[in-house]
Amino acid sequence: MNAISLTNITKTFADFKAVDDLSLSVPAGSIYGFIGPNGSGKTTTIRMIMNIFHPDSGLIQVFGESRNDSHTDRIGYLPEERGLYKKMKVRELLQFYGALKSGHSVTADVDRWLERFDLTEWANKKVEALSKGMSQKVQFIATVVTKPELVILDEPFSGLDPVNTNNLLEAILELQQNGATIIFSTHDMSTAEKVCDYIFMIHKGKKVLDGTLNEIQEKYGNDTLRIRAEHKITDLKSLPGVEKVHDFGQVQELRISQGADHQNILATLLKTNRLISFELMKPSLHDIFVRIADAKEVSDV
Amino acid sequence: MYKVLRLTIREYLAAVKTKGFIIGLLLAPVLMSGGLIASILLKDHVDIREQKIAIIDESAQMGDFLVMAADQRNESGLLDPESGEQIKPAYTLYTVTLSDDLTTLMNDLSDQVRAGDLHAFIHVESSVVQPSLDPENSHINYHAESASLDDVRDWIRGVANDQLRRLRLANAGISEEQVPDLFNWDWITAKGLLSMDESGQIMDAETSNEMQAILAPIGMVFLMFMMAMMGAMPQLSSVMEEKTQRIAEVLLGSITPFQFMLGKILGGLAVALTSTIVYVGGGIIFMNLRGLESYIPYDVLPWFIVNSILLIFMLGAILTSLGSVANDAKDAQSLSFPAMMPMMVPMFVLFPVLKEPLSSFATWLSLIPPFTPMVMILRLSTPVSIPAWQPWAGLFGVIIFTLFVVWGGSRIFRSAILMQGVPLKFSNIIRWMTKG
Numbered sequence: 001m002n003a004i005s006l007t008n009i010t011k012t013f014a015d016f017k018a019v020d021d022l023s024l025s026v027p028a029g030s031i032y033g034f035i036g037p038n039g040s041g042k043t044t045t046i047r048m049i050m051n052i053f054h055p056d057s058g059l060i061q062v063f064g065e066s067r068n069d070s071h072t073d074r075i076g077y078l079p080e081e082r083g084l085y086k087k088m089k090v091r092e093l094l095q096f097y098g099a100l101k102s103g104h105s106v107t108a109d110v111d112r113w114l115e116r117f118d119l120t121e122w123a124n125k126k127v128e129a130l131s132k133g134m135s136q137k138v139q140f141i142a143t144v145v146t147k148p149e150l151v152i153l154d155e156p157f158s159g160l161d162p163v164n165t166n167n168l169l170e171a172i173l174e175l176q177q178n179g180a181t182i183i184f185s186t187h188d189m190s191t192a193e194k195v196c197d198y199i200f201m202i203h204k205g206k207k208v209l210d211g212t213l214n215e216i217q218e219k220y221g222n223d224t225l226r227i228r229a230e231h232k233i234t235d236l237k238s239l240p241g242v243e244k245v246h247d248f249g250q251v252q253e254l255r256i257s258q259g260a261d262h263q264n265i266l267a268t269l270l271k272t273n274r275l276i277s278f279e280l281m282k283p284s285l286h287d288i289f290v291r292i293a294d295a296k297e298v299s300d301v
Numbered sequence: 302m303y304k305v306l307r308l309t310i311r312e313y314l315a316a317v318k319t320k321g322f323i324i325g326l327l328l329a330p331v332l333m334s335g336g337l338i339a340s341i342l343l344k345d346h347v348d349i350r351e352q353k354i355a356i357i358d359e360s361a362q363m364g365d366f367l368v369m370a371a372d373q374r375n376e377s378g379l380l381d382p383e384s385g386e387q388i389k390p391a392y393t394l395y396t397v398t399l400s401d402d403l404t405t406l407m408n409d410l411s412d413q414v415r416a417g418d419l420h421a422f423i424h425v426e427s428s429v430v431q432p433s434l435d436p437e438n439s440h441i442n443y444h445a446e447s448a449s450l451d452d453v454r455d456w457i458r459g460v461a462n463d464q465l466r467r468l469r470l471a472n473a474g475i476s477e478e479q480v481p482d483l484f485n486w487d488w489i490t491a492k493g494l495l496s497m498d499e500s501g502q503i504m505d506a507e508t509s510n511e512m513q514a515i516l517a518p519i520g521m522v523f524l525m526f527m528m529a530m531m532g533a534m535p536q537l538s539s540v541m542e543e544k545t546q547r548i549a550e551v552l553l554g555s556i557t558p559f560q561f562m563l564g565k566i567l568g569g570l571a572v573a574l575t576s577t578i579v580y581v582g583g584g585i586i587f588m589n590l591r592g593l594e595s596y597i598p599y600d601v602l603p604w605f606i607v608n609s610i611l612l613i614f615m616l617g618a619i620l621t622s623l624g625s626v627a628n629d630a631k632d633a634q635s636l637s638f639p640a641m642m643p644m645m646v647p648m649f650v651l652f653p654v655l656k657e658p659l660s661s662f663a664t665w666l667s668l669i670p671p672f673t674p675m676v677m678i679l680r681l682s683t684p685v686s687i688p689a690w691q692p693w694a695g696l697f698g699v700i701i702f703t704l705f706v707v708w709g710g711s712r713i714f715r716s717a718i719l720m721q722g723v724p725l726k727f728s729n730i731i732r733w734m735t736k737g
C-alpha cells in the first residue's frame with residue numbers, strides 16, 4: 001500500500017509552473033528522500049501533500065484515499081522555515097501544537113521527547129531563549145509528538161551539529177521502525193544516501209529521478225574513477241574518454257564516457273604518476289544531483 | 302471545532318496574560334474619557350483671586366449699576382454655605398471716565414489687561430438702552446484675554462440684560478411691580494413622548510436630560526470602539542507576525558485556513574468580551590452606587606452586545622485577511638487605516654447623528670452594514686424612538702455583510718498567508734478574494 005500517491009499533479013503560480021505533471025508513489029513504511037535544487041518544486045509538492053496548496057490538476061491520494069482535511073491529523077509536518085511562538089514556553093508550545101494536531105493532551109509524550117533531546121531543563125523557558133539547534137529540535141518534537149503515521153520533514157537537519165543530526169536520524173529511524181512513513185527533503189546527499197529507501201529528485205517542477213539508490217546509480221553505471229596520487233595530477237581532462245573532472249584537493253573524480261576503457265586510463269596515468277588509489281565506481285548521489293542540476297536541459301526519467 | 306477552540310484559547314491567553322492588556326484595560330477608559338474626568342476632578346478648583354474689571358460707560362446708565370451688582374454678589378455669593386470657605390472669585394468693577402479719545406483709552410486698558418493689572422474691561426455703547434435709535438452703537442462689549450470662555454462675561458450678561466429691561470420699562474412708563482413675573486425665565490423642559498402601557502393607561506412623558514441625551518449614546522459607542530480596538534485591531538499585526546515568522550505554515554499543517562482565521566477572530570472576540578464585562582459590569586455597579594441607575598439604557602444592552610459581536614467578527618475577518626497580505630510592519634500600518642473605517646466613520650459623524658438621530662443621513666448611515674453596529678447603537682441609545690424595523694433591518698444587513706466578509710476574507714487569507722514578498726497591491730487582494 002502506498003502512503004502517498006501523486007498522479008499527474010501540476011501547480012502554477014501566476015506564470016511560473018512550480019510543479020509540472022508530477023506522479024509519485026511513496027510506499028507505506030518507507031523513508032523517501034526528496035532532493036532537488038532550490039526552487040525546484042520540493043516545498044510546493046510537500047505543501048500540496050499537506051493540503052495547504054491545492055494542485056491545479058492531478059490527483060493526490062493519502063493512505064489510499066483522496067486527500068482531505070481528515071488526513072491532516074495523521075500527518076506530522078515540519079516546514080522548511082521554523083515557526084515557533086517566541087513568547088511561549090517550550091512545554092506549553094509543544095502541548096499546544098500537539099493538542100491542535102491530535103485533539104487531546106500530549107503532556108506525557110512531550111516530556112518524553114524533551115528528555116530524549118536533552119531539553120527537559122529548557123521546558124519552562126521561553127522559545128526566544130533557545131539556540132537555533134534547540135529550536136530545531138523543538139520543532140521536530142512538535143512534528144512527531146502525536147505519533148503521526150506519515151511524517152513529512154522539509155530540511156530537518158538545517159542548523160544542527162553532527163551530534164544532533166545523528167540524534168535526529170536515530171529518531172527518524174525509530175519512527176520508521178514503529179511503522180511510520182517518512183518523507184524528508186534535504187540538500188545533504190550523503191544523509192539521503194545513508195538513510196533513504198527511495199530517492200526522488202525534482203528539477204524545474206519535473207521528476208528527474210525516482211527509485212532506490214541502487215536503481216538510480218544503475219542507470220548511470222560504473223562511470224566514475226576516483227584517483228588519489230602522491231602528487232596532484234594536472235591535465236586529467238586530456239585523458240582519453242574523460243568527460244569531466246572534479247578536483248576535491250586530495251581526491252580527484254573523473255567521469256568517463258560510455259565505452260571508455262578505464263584500464264587504458266590507468267595505464268596512461270601510471271606512465272607519469274605514482275598512484276595511491278584508483279577506484280572504478282558508480283556515481284555518488286551528490287554527483288548525480290550536480291549532473292542533473294547543472295544540465296541546461298532536463299528530460300524526464 | 303476542538304481545534305478552533307484550542308486556537309481561540311491560545312489567542313485569548315496570549316492577549317490577556319500580558320501586562321499590556323491589564324494596563325490597556327485600565328488606561329483605555331481613562332484616555333477615552335480623560336477630558337470629562339478632568340473637568341469633574343477640577344470642577345471645584347476655581348481661581349478665587351480677585352478679578353478687576355474696568356467699565357467704560359458711554360450710556361451713563363449701566364456702569365454704576367454693574368458696580369453695585371458686583372458688590373452685592375461679592376457680599377453674598379462667594380462663600381460655600383456649609384463650609385464657609387470662599388469658592389468663587391470676587392469681581393471688583395469700577396467705572397473709568399471717558400477722556401477725549403475712546404480708542405486710546407481702550408488701548409491703555411488692553412495694556413493693563415496684558416500686564417495682569419486688570420482681568421478685563423467692559424465697553425457699554427451709548428444707545429444700549431434704546432438700540433432702535435442707533436443700532437450701530439447699542440452693544441455691550443467685553444474685552445479680555447479669553448473673552449469667549451470667561452465666566453465673568455456670563456455673569457455680566459445676566460445682570461446687564463435684566464437691568465436693560467428695567468430701564469426700558471421705566472422709559473415706557475411701566476413700573477416693575479406691574480409685571481412681577483417679567484424676569485421669570487423658562488428654560489423649556491426637555492420631555493419625551495407620552496405612551497400607553499399594556500393596561501391602556503396613558504403614561505406621562507419622562508423628562509430627558511443631557512446625561513441621557515449625550516452621555517449614554519457616546520458611552521455606548523466609545524465602549525464599542527474600545528472593544529473593537531482590543532478585540533479586532535491586534536489581529537492585523539498578529540497575523541502578519543505569524544506569517545513572517547512562519548508560524549502560519551506550522552499551524553496550517555494541523556488546521557485549515559478557515560479554522561485558523563476563525564480561531565483568531567474568536568480569540569479576539571473573547572478578549573473584547575472580557576473587557577466588556579469589566580466595563581459594562583463596572584459601569585452598572587458604579588451607576589447603581591451613585592443612584593444613577595435610571596440612566597442605564599438596559600433596553601439597548603442586548604442590541605449593543607449583538608452588534609458589538611458582529612462588529613468584531615466583521616473587523617476581525619477584515620483584519621486577519623489583511624494581516625495575511627502584509628509582508629512587514631510597514632504594510633500592516635498602511636492597511637490599518639482603511640481597515641478602521643467601519644469604526645472611524647461613525648466616530649466622525651457622532652454629533653450630527655446624536656443631534657438628529659431620525660434624519661435621513663443618520664437613518665441611511667445606520668443601514669450601511671460596515672457602519673451599522675456603531676451608528677445604530679448610537680441612535681438606539683438616544684431618547685428618540687427609532688422605528689422598530691430599523692434595528693432589525695440593520696442587524697440583517699450586518700449579518701449578511703459579515704458572512705460575505707468572512708467568506709472573502711478567508712479566501713484572501715488562504716491564498717496570501719504563505720505568500721512571502723508578494724507586493725501589497727489592491728489588485729492582488731481582489732484576485733485572491735475572487736479567484737481564491
